[in-house]
Amino acid sequence: MVIYFSGTGNSYCVAKELAKKHNDKVVPLKHAVNDNSKHIIFVFPTYAVDIPPNVVEFIKNFEFKKNQKIMGVSVSGGNNGNCEHSFLKIIEARNLKVSKFKNIVMTDNSFSIMFGSKIKKIEVDLQTVALEFWTMKYNKRKAKYNMLYKLFYKFMFNPLGKKLLKKKVINDKCIGCKRCKKICPVNNIRIINGKAKIGNNCAECFGCIHWCPKQAIKISRTIKRADQYHNKNIKITEFNK
């Protein structure tokens, strides 16, 4: 079973490719329940150089079955920081073992939204990535840890950091198309009186900002079409369903 968390589709694409070898099920985190699969593979993006907080909570509480092989894949825009170290810590705290961990660098979906930087598209040959993943010999001693990264993560996901990341809907632009609601990986968006309303359970994936056809969701700066990104190899109808 491959369990993914994804806002703009990169992690979902990786999950689908990894699942092919053993015909594993691909399930979004919000619907994932253990099913006695031989492997449990978690695929998630990197946020603030670590594992997204909701993914951490999910893995901490996931009911593993005996003898399941546990694997992790972080998808990053270039720096996955402490992801591997944190993954090992979470799994080993439960007296379980990590069989494999890999990082995959794909297009960054954060800088264009936060700072208006030009998106640098990174094309990845996922078949090769999957082959490398399934044939790799894992050495957990190579996992890195950086205390400054940990402090940054703590800041980003404390109430002040969360305030800086708060999403706003520009009602004049919103056409009530429900796209943001459909892709939100944590069901945090409702449509009320034809306008999107974002709840208090945001997982910071930026998916709603990227997928909105009217650039009606933003953090602080105004969003242009050129700031938006989603992985072109996925269809909205299959994603986070």
Ligand SMILES: Cc1cc2nc3c(=O)[nH]c(=O)nc-3n(C[C@H](O)[C@H](O)[C@H](O)COP(=O)(O)O)c2cc1C
């Ligand atoms: C809030 C936020 C923080 C991020 N922080 C990092 C980071 O620290 N390092 C990094 O390499 N990429 C970072 N990214 C980029 C994503 O990890 C990357 O674009 C990933 O491919 C997105 O996966 P997805 O398409 O499955 O959502 C961040 C993205 C978001 C939304």
Ligand code: SF4
């Ligand atoms: S995707 Fe954009 S336009 Fe559509 S409902 Fe959401 S905010 Fe409104």
Ligand code: SF4
């Ligand atoms: S509200 Fe937007 S940014 Fe927050 S989790 Fe949902 S799609 Fe992602």
